[in-house]
Amino acid sequence: MSVILDGKSLSLKLREQIQVETQELVSKYKKQPHLVVILVGENPASQSYVHSKEKACIKAGMKSTVILKEDTITQLELEEIIIHLNDDDSVHGILLQLPIPKHLDEEKIINLIDPRKDVDGFTDINVGKLNKGRSDALVPCTPLGITRILEEYNIETIGKHCVIIGRSQIVGKPIASLMLQRNCTVTTCHSKTQDMRGITNQADILVVAIGKANMIDETYVKPGAVVIDVGINRVEGVITGDVDFDRVEPIAGYITPVPKGVGPMTIACLLENTLTCYKRMESCKQ
Secondary structure, eight states, X not given: OOEEOOHHHHHHHHHHHHHHHHHHHHHHHSSXXXXXXXXXXXXXXXXXXXXXXXXXXXXXXXXXXXXEEOTTOOHXXXXXXXXXXXXXXXXXXXXXXXXXXXXXXXXXXXXXXOGGGBTTOOSHHHHHHHHTTOTTOOOOHHHHHHHHHHHHTTOOOTTOEEEEEOOOTXXXXXXXXXXXXXXXXXXXXXXXXXXXXXXHTTOSEEEEOSOOTTOBOGGGSOTTOEEEEOOOEEETTEEXXXXXXXXXXXXXXXXXXXXXXXXXXXXXXXXXXXXXHHHHHHHXXX
């Protein structure tokens, strides 16, 4: 029987701490932390995520603005919105909700965001800082949430073998950098990896972020391993992860559930990043 890594409870604890700190800093700086989210188009999943982020910001005592744009918006029009937000001193965080329509140059738009306001940690500057191990990097929210879970449960990383399934810019690559900084030996698996089971069975810590429902069963997992499931899939109306929880949970040492695992920590860490941007920007004005 494994220990369930309760990201939901931890996220509430972190959000309470952020709320208290926000109140103290608002009294000091006489200004609320302000997050602006840009949503292009009418993707239902994106709309749901943005609504959750908006509610979380307001509850934490932060100002939340959502800019809604039709999916016919041009590259130039979207760039002009980003430039305006960069120049607005009342805005501390800027988030472009992904995905965006294919006619838009996602990389160019993301890199137009002021790195000091890049709460997603997706700009090349913050990616470079993360890969260099710099403490001033803004870290993508989901990988940051994973590290917060490991810290909360006192899971040892030094000298451990961490295997990551998935190499996305959003999760796979940044969590690899973070685990290296925590003195893990890191292996990344992906769609071209040979003998994936042989590799994952060596993992002390297994992070799964591939977007395939229930792909990872007990044959991929070493008994006693820490299993972090980043996947969110909907199967016949039921939300499930990339890990077959019922088959893996009996042999894992620790495991995150889906839902109530990594997902809630992503939003909590978005608030954390927004507060970090706010503190840095407002302290420089004193």
